[in-house]
Amino acid sequence: MRYSIATALLACAGSSAAQDFSNDGNYGAPFPDTVYPGFESKNPVVKEGAQSNQTSPPKYPSPWGEGLGDWAQAYGKAKSFVSQLTLEEKVNLTTGTGWQLDSCVGQTGSIPRMAFRALCFQDAPTGIRFTDYNSVFPGGINVAATWDRGIAYQRGVAMAEEFKGKGIDVALGPVAGPLGRTPEGGRNWEGFSPDPVLTGYLFADTIEGIQSQGVMASAKHFIGYEQEHFRQTAEFQNYGFNITEPNSANIDDETMHELYLWPFADGVRAGAASITVVCSYNQVNNSQVCQNSYLQNYLLKGELGFQGHIVSDWLGTHSGVASVLAGLDVSMPGDSTAYHSDDSFYGANLTIAVLNGTVPAWRVDDMAMRIMAGYYYVEGNTTRDEINFNSWNYDTYGYKHSYVGDDFGQINQHVDVRGDHGRLIREWGARSTVLLKNVRNTLPLTGKEKLTAVFGDDAGPNIDGPNSCSDHGCDNGTLAIGWGSGTANYPYLVTPDFAIQSEVLSKGGAYQAVLSNGALDSARSIARAANVSMVFANSDSGETYIEVDGNLGDRNNLTFWKGADEMIETVASECNNTILVVHSTGPVLLEKWENHKNITAILWAGIPGQEAGNSIADVLYGRVNPGAKLPFTVGKSRKDYGTDILYTPNQEVPQIQYEEGVFIDYRVFDKYNETPTYEFGYGLSYTTFNYSDLRVTKIQNVSDYVPSSGWTGAAPTYRNFSTDPADHLYPANFSRVELYKYPWINSTNLTEASADPHYALPGFIPENAQNGSAQPIPKAGGAPGGNPMLWDVIYRVEATVTNTGNVVGEEVPQLYISRGGPYDPVKELRGFQRLSIEPNCSATFVVDVKRKDIMSWSTVEQDWYVRNSTKKVYVGSSSRNLPLEGMLS
Numbered sequence: 001m002r003y004s005i006a007t008a009l010l011a012c013a014g015s016s017a018a019q020d021f022s023n024d025g026n027y028g029a030p031f032p033d034t035v036y037p038g039f040e041s042k043n044p045v046v047k048e049g050a051q052s053n054q055t056s057p058p059k060y061p062s063p064w065g066e067g068l069g070d071w072a073q074a075y076g077k078a079k080s081f082v083s084q085l086t087l088e089e090k091v092n093l094t095t096g097t098g099w100q101l102d103s104c105v106g107q108t109g110s111i112p113r114m115a116f117r118a119l120c121f122q123d124a125p126t127g128i129r130f131t132d133y134n135s136v137f138p139g140g141i142n143v144a145a146t147w148d149r150g151i152a153y154q155r156g157v158a159m160a161e162e163f164k165g166k167g168i169d170v171a172l173g174p175v176a177g178p179l180g181r182t183p184e185g186g187r188n189w190e191g192f193s194p195d196p197v198l199t200g201y202l203f204a205d206t207i208e209g210i211q212s213q214g215v216m217a218s219a220k221h222f223i224g225y226e227q228e229h230f231r232q233t234a235e236f237q238n239y240g241f242n243i244t245e246p247n248s249a250n251i252d253d254e255t256m257h258e259l260y261l262w263p264f265a266d267g268v269r270a271g272a273a274s275i276t277v278v279c280s281y282n283q284v285n286n287s288q289v290c291q292n293s294y295l296q297n298y299l300l301k302g303e304l305g306f307q308g309h310i311v312s313d314w315l316g317t318h319s320g321v322a323s324v325l326a327g328l329d330v331s332m333p334g335d336s337t338a339y340h341s342d343d344s345f346y347g348a349n350l351t352i353a354v355l356n357g358t359v360p361a362w363r364v365d366d367m368a369m370r371i372m373a374g375y376y377y378v379e380g381n382t383t384r385d386e387i388n389f390n391s392w393n394y395d396t397y398g399y400k401h402s403y404v405g406d407d408f409g410q411i412n413q414h415v416d417v418r419g420d421h422g423r424l425i426r427e428w429g430a431r432s433t434v435l436l437k438n439v440r441n442t443l444p445l446t447g448k449e450k451l452t453a454v455f456g457d458d459a460g461p462n463i464d465g466p467n468s469c470s471d472h473g474c475d476n477g478t479l480a481i482g483w484g485s486g487t488a489n490y491p492y493l494v495t496p497d498f499a500i501q502s503e504v505l506s507k508g509g510a511y512q513a514v515l516s517n518g519a520l521d522s523a524r525s526i527a528r529a530a531n532v533s534m535v536f537a538n539s540d541s542g543e544t545y546i547e548v549d550g551n552l553g554d555r556n557n558l559t560f561w562k563g564a565d566e567m568i569e570t571v572a573s574e575c576n577n578t579i580l581v582v583h584s585t586g587p588v589l590l591e592k593w594e595n596h597k598n599i600t601a602i603l604w605a606g607i608p609g610q611e612a613g614n615s616i617a618d619v620l621y622g623r624v625n626p627g628a629k630l631p632f633t634v635g636k637s638r639k640d641y642g643t644d645i646l647y648t649p650n651q652e653v654p655q656i657q658y659e660e661g662v663f664i665d666y667r668v669f670d671k672y673n674e675t676p677t678y679e680f681g682y683g684l685s686y687t688t689f690n691y692s693d694l695r696v697t698k699i700q701n702v703s704d705y706v707p708s709s710g711w712t713g714a715a716p717t718y719r720n721f722s723t724d725p726a727d728h729l730y731p732a733n734f735s736r737v738e739l740y741k742y743p744w745i746n747s748t749n750l751t752e753a754s755a756d757p758h759y760a761l762p763g764f765i766p767e768n769a770q771n772g773s774a775q776p777i778p779k780a781g782g783a784p785g786g787n788p789m790l791w792d793v794i795y796r797v798e799a800t801v802t803n804t805g806n807v808v809g810e811e812v813p814q815l816y817i818s819r820g821g822p823y824d825p826v827k828e829l830r831g832f833q834r835l836s837i838e839p840n841c842s843a844t845f846v847v848d849v850k851r852k853d854i855m856s857w858s859t860v861e862q863d864w865y866v867r868n869s870t871k872k873v874y875v876g877s878s879s880r881n882l883p884l885e886g887m888l889s
């Protein structure tokens with residue numbers, strides 16, 4: 001069986017119609033790393049409980065890939081390839097050629113001698129960025145709202161078909177960081193949910209879907225990238241903030257393991273491994289992530305046994321040697337500290353660092369091996385399409401090296417890669433729409449309403465065109481995707497106005513739309529006459545390099561944009577059958593509208609992608625019975641969330657203390673017993689469900705947990721190279737593309753070739769960093785994702801779910817566990833399944849509880865353990881509606 005969630009067993013009074021959808025498919029002194037490539041934080045603050053050890057101690061050497069798990073064959077193939085490569089060829093694999101100098105947002109050098117073309121890295125997690133004839137898929141947050149692992153997988157497949165068709169090797173997604181520490185976080189929508197288990201499953205399924213099509217998935221952003229504010233220094237200096245380094249997310253060891261690292265473990269385990277992990281912009285515990293040996297060497301490559309390569313986020317690399325020794329493999333886009341710079345921390349500098357002995361030969365070999373092993377693991381048996389598009393110019397003819405205007409020719413073949421994905425996107429949009437309120441069975445509509453009225457900017461088009469704002473950095477017209485590098489160009493955008501109007505006209509009704517939130521007088525008179533009024537309202541967010549209405553990526557508030565509140569109030573005061581539809585990138589406060597007597601229905605449609613209008617019409621008119629559930633909490637007030645964005649620097653190096661530990665989203669509402677407007681996991685249907693008959697079975701004969709032990713092999717090296725600088729000079733008469741990053745050196749004097757003002761600065765090679773001898777295997781490690789015994793199934797929990805209404809419907813039963821320790825959350829999601837059940841039929845909800853699901857992280861042992869405490873299970877339809885309860889004995 002593909003997934004650990006078992007197929008639903010059916011018991012049905014009529015047809016056997018139940019369907020399981022799950023199987024388809026320091027805080028411390030800032031480190032002056034710019035001058036002196038730094039490593040780890042100092043002066044850790046040690047606190048009690050879940051806030052201890054906010055530190056990243058040095059961990060060297062960088063683990064070498066050994067073909068763990070199912071990577072053996074890929075490593076075998078990589079070995080025969082890499083053994084043939086020269087030092088420059090290996091370096092070429094690791095270095096981006098430079099920003100806007102090739103077709104893709106990131107492109108490595110090529111190996112002409114081996115007829116190996118460049119590797120193409122391209123955004124985005126919701127569709128291919130910077131091209132045409134591609135699809136715009138629902139945001140990750142919508143996938144989370146489906147709670148449907150099959151959809152996560154199929155969306156990965158569909159996206160990868162498109163990436164493949166354009167010749168892309170690495171798709172920069174999916175996203176599990178940001179996880180969603182704060183609801184205002186600008187890029188939360190690119191990922192899934194603030195719950196690590198929901199995210200973990202959907203992240204892993206997406207990776208498997210993408211990689212099944214021969215495209216490498218770049219699981220991102222690793223890690224602690226939970227807000228846009230102060231993620232990069234220059235960006236925020238330009239916004240007028242006095243900061244000298246990116247923000248530092250100060251995260252303790254327990255919170256790291258039990259919350260933020262959790263989905264990455266799932267991603268690495270999911271064979272995922274050809275995951276390219278994108279290190280993030282921010283610092284963690286006052287060390288830049290891309291040169292943080294604790295995060296990269298110890299957690300990711302050590303404990304999680306990650307066998308693929310780590311690629312920097314664009315301009316995320318802050319040093320050369322320091323980053324390489326701390327585990328970074330690929331530097332993108334190749335430029336050093338600024339776009340279009342003429343130099344690189346990698347390229348020639350990496351060749352020099354190997355020649356001068358600071359980077360051991362085994363390390364550069366490991367970098368090349370990890371890149372090629374990922375390639376063979378995922379793409380090995382498929383043919384690569386040529387790269388047939390150009391990110392920087394959509395014209396058919398133009399310069400291949402766009403920024404420097406070099407090499408004119410055909411640069412775009414305009415390949416239509418959409419297939420029938422529009423149909424799927426429509427379906428997924430509908431199946432991710434959450435029904436929050438539905439009094440007197442307002443929904444579904446019959447289509448026979450005499451006068452249907454639609455209101456709001458969010459129901460209509462962007463009159464300047466759906467792609468008129470670069471990377472969708474504006475909130476004009478209906479919101480169907482957020483802004484920033486996580487977006488893609490729309491091939492078309494079906495607005496709610498278009499779809500609902502078509503529906504009404506086809507049934508002979510009358511239709512009026514007011515598509516400007518400013519037109520309140522017109523809205524008032526139309527609402528008074530309408531039989532049903534639908535108000536569309538939105539709240540947008542994105543990536544901070546674009547400011548929209550004063551929002552620097554992160555949202556400034558959790559309320560509606562563009563004056564939508566006034567429109568809702570106006571319409572609802574006139575029409576006692578007012579339906580509110582929300583398009584948003586995260587939670588919006590809805591308490592006022594939940595309590596409004598004239599608002600008869602509320603739907604959260606998220607950011608559904610290019611078929612937005614058709615998707616919502618399918619739900620409104622009952623062709624799709626809503627079955628989605630909130631992947632986050634909708635609180636009564638912003639302060640209830642307990643976490644917030646740091647909007648104003650508290651130091652020159654902004655310090656973000658993750659003092660809440662694991663208590664984000666529903667965990668904090670539970671901890672302080674706050675009642676939300678709509679809880680995590682909540683969502684209504686046009687039918688009703690009953691829960692009964694909880695069965696908890698302890699699996700027999702499961703062996704006790706055994707920490708991994710033993711030693712790795714020594715670091716292998718492949719093919720020797722000359723250490724004479726003269727053998728590494730640019731080839732004679734080589735014609736260089738301006739600003740391009742090459743692996744060759746331009747002088748036999750390495751100091752001169754490097755041009756590094758701090759060349760050969762003594763004393764900064766960390767202890768053990770050059771040690772290629774056998775290393776101990778971490779207790780929690782030993783295989784991709786971690787110790788395989790963590791995934792042993794130890795309990796099976798089953799319950800019966802019955803459709804007690806009149807129509808077929810989909811329900812997402814949820815299983816929560818209370819681990820029972822003094823610092824543990826009241827309960828945590830550990831399993832779910834999306835089931836389709838016919839009226840009067842029942843389905844069996846089955847969850848296999850894994851050992852890790854009941855374990856806690858020991859900061860002392862550096863391993864998982866089962867705390868001696870009473871453990872309970874709860875099953876129900878949301879995090880606050882859990883009618884079934886039992887013990888895990």
Ligand SMILES: *[C@@H]1O[C@H](CO)[C@@H](O)[C@H](O)[C@H]1NC(C)=O
Nearest residue numbers: 088089092109110111112118
């Ligand atoms: C490195 O890649 C560049 C760009 O593709 C290419 O021109 C150059 O020949 C490559 N160098 C080697 C040593 O293969």
Ligand SMILES: *[C@@H]1O[C@H](CO)[C@@H](O)[C@H](O)[C@H]1NC(C)=O
Nearest residue numbers: 240241242243244651652653
């Ligand atoms: C930035 O802050 C530092 C100290 O916090 C101060 O010395 C410096 O003058 C400030 N720079 C600007 C431009 O305000």
Ligand SMILES: *[C@@H]1O[C@H](CO)[C@@H](O)[C@H](O)[C@H]1NC(C)=O
Nearest residue numbers: 343344345348349754755756
């Ligand atoms: C090597 O890196 C240093 C910064 O560490 C930079 O100043 C220098 O220009 C780089 N050299 C090359 C050839 O890119």
Ligand SMILES: *[C@@H]1O[C@H](CO)[C@@H](O)[C@H](O)[C@H]1NC(C)=O
Nearest residue numbers: 349352353356754759760761
């Ligand atoms: C080795 O080369 C790298 C890359 O140019 C440079 O950063 C480093 O300072 C050099 N170290 C020594 C000891 O020569």
Ligand SMILES: *[C@@H]1O[C@H](CO)[C@@H](O)[C@H](O)[C@H]1NC(C)=O
Nearest residue numbers: 073376377378379380381382
């Ligand atoms: C490639 O082919 C080999 C042998 O036919 C097979 O075992 C392996 O699973 C294939 N890999 C991929 C990524 O399809």
Ligand SMILES: *[C@@H]1O[C@H](CO)[C@@H](O)[C@H](O)[C@H]1NC(C)=O
Nearest residue numbers: 463464473474475476548549
């Ligand atoms: C579209 O958005 C931009 C940027 O937010 C704004 O300046 C412009 O007025 C908007 N255009 C329309 C037609 O709403």
Ligand SMILES: *[C@@H]1O[C@H](CO)[C@@H](O)[C@H](O)[C@H]1NC(C)=O
Nearest residue numbers: 549556557559560561562563
């Ligand atoms: C919340 O932010 C949006 C977008 O910037 C803005 O339109 C709205 O007025 C803000 N709401 C409040 C209550 O300030």
Ligand SMILES: *[C@@H]1O[C@H](CO)[C@@H](O)[C@H](O)[C@H]1NC(C)=O
Nearest residue numbers: 440528531574575576577598
């Ligand atoms: C809504 O208003 C209409 C027209 O004023 C009235 O006929 C109807 O009874 C009202 N419905 C409810 C549920 O109050």
Ligand SMILES: *[C@@H]1O[C@H](CO)[C@@H](O)[C@H](O)[C@H]1NC(C)=O
Nearest residue numbers: 046052053057253859860862
């Ligand atoms: C912090 O972590 C280290 C191991 O990295 C461990 O030895 C130490 O006991 C931990 N401290 C606390 C307070 O948990």
